[in-house]
Amino acid sequence: MRIAVLGTGMVGRALASRWSELGHEVTMGTRDPEATAQREDHRAWAVENDGVVLATMADAASSAEVVVNALSGQATIAGLESVGAEALGDRILVDIANPLDFSAGFPPTLSVKDTDSLGEQVQRAFPRARVVKTLNTLTASLMTHPRTLADGEHTVFVSGDDADAKVVVTSLLTEMGHRDVIDLGGIETARGTEMYLPLWLRCMGALGTGMFNLRMVR
């Protein structure tokens, strides 16, 4: 598939790299492709990932079948607005960001919660886009290589109003090695996975690692 990954941080790189390796046509969207291309850390990464094309966020999105929001939670709405509703169209928009607010230090709080979610904010801002919230409940390396932990015997979730979009996203997850994908329902259910973050953060503190994930045992 043609996949646009918006954001060049750790999560964006991990996903772009993995999907490229799996044979997808991956474009990475960034505000200023020239500036990103010059950045030393990006150049080192790009050498290993020469299949991934760098483009403006709008160019990346408008040529893709699936657009992935790998921006930070705080940057998400403004970033997507810079892409624009036209470029996003009715594409599948995978939102993996969490609305973390670090303004009062660590652990962060959530800037939206309980009666709303970032997933819903994105869907409301771009009503034609087919938003699927997923992968926001685990660390980047387990998003992309779930089999490295307990051979993939743990759970990820999808939330979204468009059933077909969730099928496509679930197949992208399965291809990366996820064995247990729970469809929680409409985009409203993103409130559940986003509000799990405070528990994830305390577990990371208690376990001393981010290399864990929940399994819904049933």
Place this chain on the structure above:
Amino acid sequence: MRIAVLGTGMVGRALASRWSELGHEVTMGTRDPEATAQREDHRAWAVENDGVVLATMADAASSAEVVVNALSGQATIAGLESVGAEALGDRILVDIANPLDFSAGFPPTLSVKDTDSLGEQVQRAFPRARVVKTLNTLTASLMTHPRTLADGEHTVFVSGDDADAKVVVTSLLTEMGHRDVIDLGGIETARGTEMYLPLWLRCMGALGTGMFNLRMVR
């Protein structure tokens, strides 16, 4: 041990019954023991659980080593205030309530979250009590009989400022069959487990049952 279970609802009964069966001296605290004793549903339950004594909440608490708050989240602070700081003393106070607010229907929201928790409110209201938050992340029958699901291969959490109190509570959990108890840290970490409830509720909707629990795979 001498255990006082405050609250005669489904959760209170399940715990009182289980601990009594395991050989503990269990008193169930209720606002009006006479009235509770007359209630038809309670009488049916009491026949099967004749080892459990009914008492006022203050009497139950003041003769116990461990006090368990099995009141609803909304009733918790007022209920504990009716017990009083003197009766609670420096006892271990196990808080298993969630601050669920059903005023806008289902699914409920949380009346406290993110920058505070019910566990912390209880600790602040009764500074001498040794509050341990636990068991608020799973359904009553799995609290008491975890081995009925995947032979107990799933996780519960403890949060609290008093290390000795967490040791006692962990041994009560282990005795019921819990195999994996994660100590998250101080009572502040109750924010994590309480904010997990919105995900639990959506999973219950998606799975069509409350007979599930997370396992922290690591």
